[in-house]
Amino acid sequence: MKLPLPLDMEPMLSAISDSGVPKGDGWEYEPKWDGFRTLVYRDGEEVELMSRGGRPMTRYFPELVPAVRGLAQKKLVLDGEVIVVGAKGLDFGALQQRVHPAESRVRMLSEATPAWFVAFDLLAEGNQDLRGLPLGERRKRLELLLKGVKKPIFVTPYTRDPKKAEDWFEKFEGAGLDGVIAKSWDGPYLPGKRLWVKIKHQRTADCVVVGWRRTSDGSTLGALLLGLYDKKGTIHYVGHTSSFSAAERKELIKKLKPLETKIPEEEWRANPGRMPGGLSRWSRGKDTEWVAVRPELVxxxxxxxxxxxxxxxHATGFVRWRTDKPPKKCGFDQIASAASFDVRGIFGGK
Known part of the structure; x- marks a missing residue:
């Protein structure tokens, strides 16, 4: 490929905001997509999809290649996200399953769960490197280039109005989106720099400690394993938390030692994916060895x-112990559910 940008370029990144949507005339706001960050390179008939970490992704999403080849500009670099849309909105689990070593399965999944590419930046056009231009100018060129484009390629919407961004933050969660991104309207594109601001949904839940896992070197506690009860009173592993200091980890081992018990394999055998050590799409390639404890701590x-x-x-953040709450009261019913919203509505019903 003969393009002005290298295939191994790191994309521009974002930092999490703890204070909500930033206000001011200098900002532009976009939905935060829950997909794979992807740079799309095209030079004539050659098309490459590259992950945020510089990994080639083209073979996993063959249905996107002809769509890119169908664009008017023969030489370009786009920044955006690859997503999969399911019956209830964005489906990150289905997206993860698209990364498979078997070509036959990749082909089958490209038809069963086809991917979309949502473009939000134009970094090169022809032989011109656009990264030094203000975002507003790059956005103008992006919309002109992709005017009238059809599925599976979309242009992400944007707004300069922080109130509308806050509305998107609440409304689009029902379609499976992560939140919103704020970007400097006059800013250049700086690879690897965390100058964009992401505003994500953050909630709290009371969970039962069902076990713990050691660090990779086995020297100390690595994470607490968490569970929630369903309506039938059956406990399910739901994730982990690991935000502890070295001193806290030592104290946790002392706290958990008296509660250690046998792994309840008999109880969970019917559905081993419920166990912290159970095989699932979340645990492939990970160390699943763990120590079970009686479900008494919340x-x-x-x-x-x-x-x-x-x-x-993702890993959860530890807030505090809840000695006042009975473990059996820690159920899935406390998990907030956003009102459903059709992803297609974000693109004007396309």
Whole structure:
């Protein structure tokens, strides 16, 4: 490929805001998509999709290649996200399953769960490097380039109005989006720099400690393993929390030692994915060895999303112990559910 930007370029990044949507005339706001960050390179018939970490992704999403080749500009670099849309909105689990070593399965999944590419920046056009231009100018060129484009390629909407951004923050969660991103309207594109601001949903939940896992070197406690009860009174593993100092980890081992018990394999055998050590799409390639404890301790944690209604998407943040709350009261019913919203509505019903 003969393009003005290298294939291994790191994309521009964002930092989390703890104070909500930033206000001021200098900001532009966009929905925060829950997908794979992807740079799209095209030079004539050659098309490459590259992950945020510089990993080639083209073979996993073959249905996007002809769509990119169909664009008017023969040489370009786009920044955006690859997403999969399911019956209830964005489906990150289905997106993860698209990354598979077998070509036959990749082909089958490209038809069963086809991906979309949502573009939000134009970094190169022809032989011109656009990264030094203000975002507003790059946005203008992006919309002109992709005017009239059809599925599976979309242009993300944007607004300069912080009140509308706050409305999107609440409304679009029902379609599976993460929140909103704020960007400097006059800012250049700086690879690897965390100058964009992401505003994500953060909530709290009371969880039962069902076990713990050691650090990778086995020297100390690495994470507490968390559980929630369903309506039938059955406990399910939902994730972990690991935000502890070295001193706190030593104290936690002392606290948990008297509660250690045998792993309840008999109880969970019917559905081993419920166990912290159970095989699932979340645990592939990870060390699943753990120490079970009696479900007697309750802690409050912060989380951003319960993926597929069954496990926390990311590691949770430990807030405090809840000695006042009975473990059996820690159920899935406390998890907030956003009002449903059709992803297509974000693109004007396309």
């Amino acid at each position: 802690c409050e944690v912060t989380y951003d999303k319960l993926e597929a209604g069954e496990r926390f998407r």
